[in-house]
Amino acid sequence: MTDLVLKNIGKTYPNGYQAIPSIDLSIEEGEFIVLVGPSGCGKSTLLRMVAGLETITQGDLLIKGNRVNEKEPADRDIAMVFQNYALYPHMTVRANMAYGLKNRGVPKEERDTKVDSVATMLGLEELLDRKPNQLSGGQRQRVAMGRAMVRDPKVFLFDEPLSNLDAKLRVQMRVEIRQLQRKLATTTLYVTHDQVEAMTLADRLVVLNKGKAEQIGTPMELYNKPTSTFVAAFIGSPAMNLLDAEVTGKGIKLNESIVLPFSHDYRGKVIWGIRPEHLVASDEQNGDIALQVQAVESLGAETLIHGVLVGSQQTDGSAVPLVVRLSGPHLPDIGSHLWFTVPREDWHLFDANTQQRL
Amino acid sequence: MIENRPWLKLFSHFILIAGVLIVALPVWVALVGSTQSAGSFADSVPLWFGDQGVQNWSHVLFHAAGSTLQIPVWHLLLNSMIMALGITFGKIAISMISAYAIVFFRFPFRSLIFWVIFITLMLPVEVRIVPTYQVIANLNMLNSYSGLILPMIASATATFLFRQCFMSMPGELVEAARIDGAGPIRFFFDILLPMSRTNIAAMFVIMFIYGWNQYLWPLIITTDDTYYTLVMSIKNMLSVPDGDIEWNNVMVTTLLAMIPPVAVVVGMQKLFVKGLVDAEK
Numbered sequence: 001m002t003d004l005v006l007k008n009i010g011k012t013y014p015n016g017y018q019a020i021p022s023i024d025l026s027i028e029e030g031e032f033i034v035l036v037g038p039s040g041c042g043k044s045t046l047l048r049m050v051a052g053l054e055t056i057t058q059g060d061l062l063i064k065g066n067r068v069n070e071k072e073p074a075d076r077d078i079a080m081v082f083q084n085y086a087l088y089p090h091m092t093v094r095a096n097m098a099y100g101l102k103n104r105g106v107p108k109e110e111r112d113t114k115v116d117s118v119a120t121m122l123g124l125e126e127l128l129d130r131k132p133n134q135l136s137g138g139q140r141q142r143v144a145m146g147r148a149m150v151r152d153p154k155v156f157l158f159d160e161p162l163s164n165l166d167a168k169l170r171v172q173m174r175v176e177i178r179q180l181q182r183k184l185a186t187t188t189l190y191v192t193h194d195q196v197e198a199m200t201l202a203d204r205l206v207v208l209n210k211g212k213a214e215q216i217g218t219p220m221e222l223y224n225k226p227t228s229t230f231v232a233a234f235i236g237s238p239a240m241n242l243l244d245a246e247v248t249g250k251g252i253k254l255n256e257s258i259v260l261p262f263s264h265d266y267r268g269k270v271i272w273g274i275r276p277e278h279l280v281a282s283d284e285q286n287g288d289i290a291l292q293v294q295a296v297e298s299l300g301a302e303t304l305i306h307g308v309l310v311g312s313q314q315t316d317g318s319a320v321p322l323v324v325r326l327s328g329p330h331l332p333d334i335g336s337h338l339w340f341t342v343p344r345e346d347w348h349l350f351d352a353n354t355q356q357r358l
Numbered sequence: 359m360i361e362n363r364p365w366l367k368l369f370s371h372f373i374l375i376a377g378v379l380i381v382a383l384p385v386w387v388a389l390v391g392s393t394q395s396a397g398s399f400a401d402s403v404p405l406w407f408g409d410q411g412v413q414n415w416s417h418v419l420f421h422a423a424g425s426t427l428q429i430p431v432w433h434l435l436l437n438s439m440i441m442a443l444g445i446t447f448g449k450i451a452i453s454m455i456s457a458y459a460i461v462f463f464r465f466p467f468r469s470l471i472f473w474v475i476f477i478t479l480m481l482p483v484e485v486r487i488v489p490t491y492q493v494i495a496n497l498n499m500l501n502s503y504s505g506l507i508l509p510m511i512a513s514a515t516a517t518f519l520f521r522q523c524f525m526s527m528p529g530e531l532v533e534a535a536r537i538d539g540a541g542p543i544r545f546f547f548d549i550l551l552p553m554s555r556t557n558i559a560a561m562f563v564i565m566f567i568y569g570w571n572q573y574l575w576p577l578i579i580t581t582d583d584t585y586y587t588l589v590m591s592i593k594n595m596l597s598v599p600d601g602d603i604e605w606n607n608v609m610v611t612t613l614l615a616m617i618p619p620v621a622v623v624v625g626m627q628k629l630f631v632k633g634l635v636d637a638e639k
Binding site for chain 1: 555
């Protein structure tokens with residue numbers, strides 16, 4: 001059953017600025033949807049519109065089949081976890097978690113039972129009598145999640161909940177959020193700008209660009225078949241290499257000297273993409289393209305080599321940057337040339353004009 | 359900066375001690391004077407304790423403030439206390455509510471209303487004293503506690519300070535409360551009020567002292583001495599048509615008038631400072 005439906009949802013501010021032109025999305029019960037995009041793409045606005053903190057100026061928002069456009073946040077049966085946790089500083093952890101229930105007139109015994117059971121689930125039993133300022137960042141985060149969970153809402157909304165945590169804790173909480181969500185099977189809408197977080201958490205991803213949904217799909221769909229150069233560059237780290245090229249009768253022409261054999265009905269300018277991890281190390285005889293090394297990032301398990309494509313120039317005369325990701329340690333000299341083959345199945349081709357996948 | 363220069367130390371101590379002496383001397387004179395007999399002030403100001411202390415204090419506190427004011431000072435203290443607390447709580451309540459409306463609600467002419475409130479800063483009691491007196495007289499509130507309190511409780515300063523305090527409240531907290539189902543009244547009492555605790559304390563100190571020291575207004579609207587306040591009655595005790603001013607009784611009354619504000623400042627100092635400098639949100 002669909003839990004949350006966004007039907008032609010849009011937002012235009014009174015000053016005429018159109019933050020979100022129109023988005024259609026229907027979310028199944030228990031699904032984990034991540035809204036991802038660069039800052040200013042409208043992802044938080046969209047989430048806040050679902051929460052009821054921003055007005056919806058166009059379209060319908062349905063939760064469990066009921067139109068809730070005009071309902072107050074408290075009446076929408078949603079719970080939200082904020083970026084800065086937004087815990088009430090003067091209340092104990094227990095009071096923080098129980099506040100929503102208290103306002104809904106849930107009797108004290110029931111409140112306590114619910115808070116206790118959620119606290120056990122999150123490992124917060126010891127902290128129930130503390131105030132938020134006596135907690136660490138990770139613990140606050142957990143309390144904020146607990147506050148959302150006690151109410152047992154139909155939809156969880158997360159607004160960049162991990163961005164204030166340190167890197168290690170972020171990874172840990174990421175896993176925990178995923179496990180909890182699986183266990184509770186509550187429909188979840190999660191906003192982040194971090195594509196790793198997005199990829200690891202989501203059942204389905206919505207990539208937003210300037211208020212428009214560029215692509216909606218599973219993380220693997222987005223990784224394997226990005227529908228536009230925007231998605232191609234946004235999903236995956238380091239980003240996909242995107243090179244200007246041209247499809248001719250002989251194949252795909254990256255520059256005067258590099259023509260990769262290829263047949264396609266399309267003729268004309270394209271953008272040719274390949275992910276850094278899909279370039280295969282080769283030698284001068286067998287290699288398709290050569291890279292001149294400019295910088296090497298050794299991460300232990302893998303090595304990122306930044307360089308430029310040999311013998312190629314962009315239209316403005318600058319060199320064409322290229323990134324390669326190799327597993328294991330490598331230490332090529334700066335300035336040396338490395339040769340790679342580019343397997344056909346890993347290519348991505350986009351129309352140079354529309355930026356859409358061919 | 360840690361420096362070890364003995365002369366500098368000596369010099370700064372000298373300055374500090376001189377400052378303390380200048381501030382403390384009048385208090386000392388008042389304290390000493392309150393133990394003298396009425397006649398000891400005839401030629402010079404006494405600088406050491408006399409032997410009338412207990413007698414003066416009990417007479418002034420429980421019998422009569424002086425020959426011109428036949429009312430015990432405990433009654434004046436009570437009046438002052440009622441007025442000061444009334445003004446303080448009234449100011450805090452009214453300005454919190456108006457700041458709440460201005461910060462958290464969107465209504466037409468919101469900023470205009472704020473500026474109108476703000477402009478009243480330019481109209482202190484002294485400026486509007488005649489019309490205010492007229493209004494209070496028409497309302498039959500001369501010689502009453504409400505007449506003493508009501509004209510004082512609208513405060514642009516406090517409204518402004520609460521507005522700043524509310525505006526520094528994180529937006530996410532307000533939104534979290536909305537999602538938690540807290541309506542305007544609940545939000546005010548459950549979230550806003552406890553979170554502005556230190557600001558309220560700071561405001562309490564400032565407003566209590568303001569209220570306690572009110573002089574001109576009580577002087578004008580009270581003609582019945584059962585509504586006299588302590589601060590204005592000292593003036594009354596000094597204007598003796600004939601005969602000597604009872605300096606010993608005046609000193610006792612002065613000291614008594616100093617105690618409540620000092621107690622409030624000392625007692626609430628910690629919260630007061632926190633409320634003015636701290637943004638623990």
